[in-house]
Amino acid sequence: xxxxxxxPRQKLGWGAANVFVIALALIPVLWMISLSFKTPxxxxxxxxxxxxGFFQCFFPAQWTWGNYSQILKxxxxxxxLLNSIGIGLIATFISVALASMAAYAxxxxxxxxxxxxxxxxxxxxxxxxxxxxTPMFTIERALGxxxxxxxxxxxxxxxxxxxxxxxxxxxxxxxxxxxxxxxxVDGATPFQAFVRVIAPLAAPGMVTTAIxxxxxxxxEFLLAISLTSTISARTAPASLAYLSGSSQFTVPTGPIAxxxxxxxxxxxxxxxxxxxxxxxxxxxxxxxx
Amino acid sequence: MSTNxxxxxxxxxxxxxxxxxxxxxxxxxxxxxxxxxxWLCAPAVIVMLAVTAYPVIYAVWLSLERYNLELPNQVxxxxxxxxxxxxxxxxxxEALWVTALITAVSVAITLALxxxxxxxxxxxxxxxxxVRTASLVPYGIVTVAAAYGWYYAWTxxxxxxxxxxxxxxxxxxxxxxxxxxILAEIWKTTPFMxxxxxxxxxxxxxxxxxxxxVDGASGWQRFxxxxxxxxKPAILVALLFRTLDxxxxxxNIFILTHGNNGTQSVSILAWDNxxxxxxxxxxxxISILIFISVAIIAVIFIKGFGTAAPGTDTERR
Numbered sequence: 069x070x071x072x073x074x075x076p077r078q079k080l081g082w083g084a085a086n087v088f089v090i091a092l093a094l095i096p097v098l099w100m101i102s103l104s105f106k107t108p109x110x111x112x113x114x115x116x117x118x119x120x121g122f123f124q125c126f127f128p129a130q131w132t133w134g135n136y137s138q139i140l141k142x143x144x145x146x147x148x149l150l151n152s153i154g155i156g157l158i159a160t161f162i163s164v165a166l167a168s169m170a171a172y173a174x175x176x177x178x179x180x181x182x183x184x185x186x187x188x189x190x191x192x193x194x195x196x197x198x199x200x201x202t203p204m205f206t207i208e209r210a211l212g213x214x215x216x217x218x219x220x221x222x223x224x225x226x227x228x229x230x231x232x233x234x235x236x237x238x239x240x241x242x243x244x245x246x247x248x249x250x251x252x253v254d255g256a257t258p259f260q261a262f263v264r265v266i267a268p269l270a271a272p273g274m275v276t277t278a279i280x281x282x283x284x285x286x287x288e289f290l291l292a293i294s295l296t297s298t299i300s301a302r303t304a305p306a307s308l309a310y311l312s313g314s315s316q317f318t319v320p321t322g323p324i325a326x327x328x329x330x331x332x333x334x335x336x337x338x339x340x341x342x343x344x345x346x347x348x349x350x351x352x353x354x355x356x357x
Numbered sequence: 358m359s360t361n362x363x364x365x366x367x368x369x370x371x372x373x374x375x376x377x378x379x380x381x382x383x384x385x386x387x388x389x390x391x392x393x394x395x396w397l398c399a400p401a402v403i404v405m406l407a408v409t410a411y412p413v414i415y416a417v418w419l420s421l422e423r424y425n426l427e428l429p430n431q432v433x434x435x436x437x438x439x440x441x442x443x444x445x446x447x448x449x450x451e452a453l454w455v456t457a458l459i460t461a462v463s464v465a466i467t468l469a470l471x472x473x474x475x476x477x478x479x480x481x482x483x484x485x486x487x488v489r490t491a492s493l494v495p496y497g498i499v500t501v502a503a504a505y506g507w508y509y510a511w512t513x514x515x516x517x518x519x520x521x522x523x524x525x526x527x528x529x530x531x532x533x534x535x536x537x538x539i540l541a542e543i544w545k546t547t548p549f550m551x552x553x554x555x556x557x558x559x560x561x562x563x564x565x566x567x568x569x570x571v572d573g574a575s576g577w578q579r580f581x582x583x584x585x586x587x588x589k590p591a592i593l594v595a596l597l598f599r600t601l602d603x604x605x606x607x608x609n610i611f612i613l614t615h616g617n618n619g620t621q622s623v624s625i626l627a628w629d630n631x632x633x634x635x636x637x638x639x640x641x642x643i644s645i646l647i648f649i650s651v652a653i654i655a656v657i658f659i660k661g662f663g664t665a666a667p668g669t670d671t672e673r674r
Binding site: 082085086089090092093094096097099100103111112115116122125126166167169170172173174177178179180181182185188189191192193194195196197198199200201202203204205206207222223225226227229230233258259283286287289290294304305306308309321324325327328329331332335336338339340343346347350351 | 412
């Protein structure tokens with residue numbers, strides 16, 4: 069691809085740069101994993117000082133599954149984990165469904181108000197979520213949505229929509245629309261053309277969008293700690309903050325690290341598995357001008 | 358939905374701003390298309406308005422009231438007194454300054470490192486997939502989880518970074534605490550920046566680079582005279598999003614310092630007023646001020662630097 073004459077020396081330089089980048093990206097993650105396998109005594113044993121060796125500090129002296137078995141036994145973590153999965157999946161499903169309808173209209177139909185819709189989506193993408201916390205807290209308490217699944221699903225859908233509309237309308241423009249015309253010539257209504265012909269073609273874009281929206285709601289923290297008060301709706305990232313307070317006499321470092329690994333590793337595997345789609349989705353809205 | 362927006366179709370480029378289409382009487386098909394367009398957009402519009410517009414209007418109202426959850430019987434309309442209290446408080450100005458500092462420094466460094474990352478990903482002949490894969494890890498990781506990783510890494514006698522740099526509790530000092538927060542921000546967001554810039558980089562024609570090279574331009578000159586100007590739109594969009602995102606910083610600070618020792622961002626300040634002081638009025642006033650700050654930043658980018666809003670950009674294809 070970038071074949072501007074590369075000498076062996078340059079090759080070595082870029083290779084070194086690669087190794088450097090990979091190390092920077094992975095070391096903090098390795099640290100978290102290694103921390104999650106340390107025993108409570110090893111963590112507090114002051115093994116990290118200027119005199120101690122780096123490896124002695126970084127890696128556990130003896131490995132233990134104790135932290136994992138501890139958090140996976142308590143509802144303080146397991147219930148939020150299930151909440152996260154449920155809330156994330158439902159919010160993703162709804163926002164991809166609504167966003168694909170709107171994105172189809174933006175990409176294909178001629179109607180007044182389209183620019184207003186695009187502007188509105190952009191405004192919401194830039195919206196400072198903290199500005200919502202105060203009013204949402206009050207409104208949700210009044211409506212009985214506070215500390216419930218819908219109480220988080222509704223805002224997650226709303227913030228997933230701009231992302232979905234942008235990504236999907238970029239994808240929808242790439243679809244061979246002659247097929248839609250052909251379907252219409254054959255007597256299909258615009259709605260039938262959408263459901264029967266275009267939706268299957270749009271599926272890859274929708275999968276990409278779903279991944280991005282799910283990642284965003286899986287990651288969300290501010291609303292998750294503000295609009296919940298017990299484990300009945302608290303999500304996994306929010307529960308980390310509460311693991312710290314749970315044990316009074318031992319440091320909660322190990323359990324927190326284990327919980328962090330549990331909520332991170334599946335997502336990392338997921339991201340790596342779908343990396344082409346994610347990269348395509350992230351860059352579609354912003355760069356294709 | 359407003360009706361004054363001009364009908365711009367995807368196929369027809371907008372050549373001149375003054376261009377008006379004389380409206381022919383709408384055919385039955387065109388009317389059906391219009392109706393379908395509105396129906397398809399309606400659910401998305403309703404949800405977005407219900408979750409943002411209505412609460413913001415309500416927040417404006419709350420910000421004009423004295424409303425403390427500890428004194429529920431003393432709710433009273435007090436005009437702009439909450440704003441007066443916030444704007445004369447040193448906490449607000451310190452938080453604003455800290456937020457601006459974190460935003461400016463982290464965005465600048467992220468842009469530079471993101472550009473380097475994009476070049477590394479672009480130029481490397483082997484292991485390109487590996488670098489991209491590795492750099493997606495910080496992007497995919499849950500911010501709070503990563504923040505705990507950094508927190509423990511800097512814990513004295515327990516963390517590797519604390520040992521490596523011989524730092525004693527950097528998170529308890531304002532300057533070092535902010536530096537650690539910025540570091541965590543940069544680590545998390547550089548891959549995203551790198552990927553956006555990589556996409557911009559692949560739009561720069563290879564022939565142009567070769568021609569410049571034949572004409573004797575050095576690599577440095579080629580970068581500044583060809584690559585950067587051609588990538589300008591991509592860079593500005595990435596910068597706009599990164600800046601607004603960084604200005605909202607909450608998760609990293611909440612875990613790393615909880616906003617103690619003068620490391621409070623505006624979002625943390627608003628949250629504290631709501632959930633620790635239980636003062637809805639003040640909390641709402643801070644929220645509205647943050648909203649206004651974000652709007653100002655967006656306007657500066659779009660009007661000042663001519664950043665194309667992504668939506669209008671794609672529309673013009």
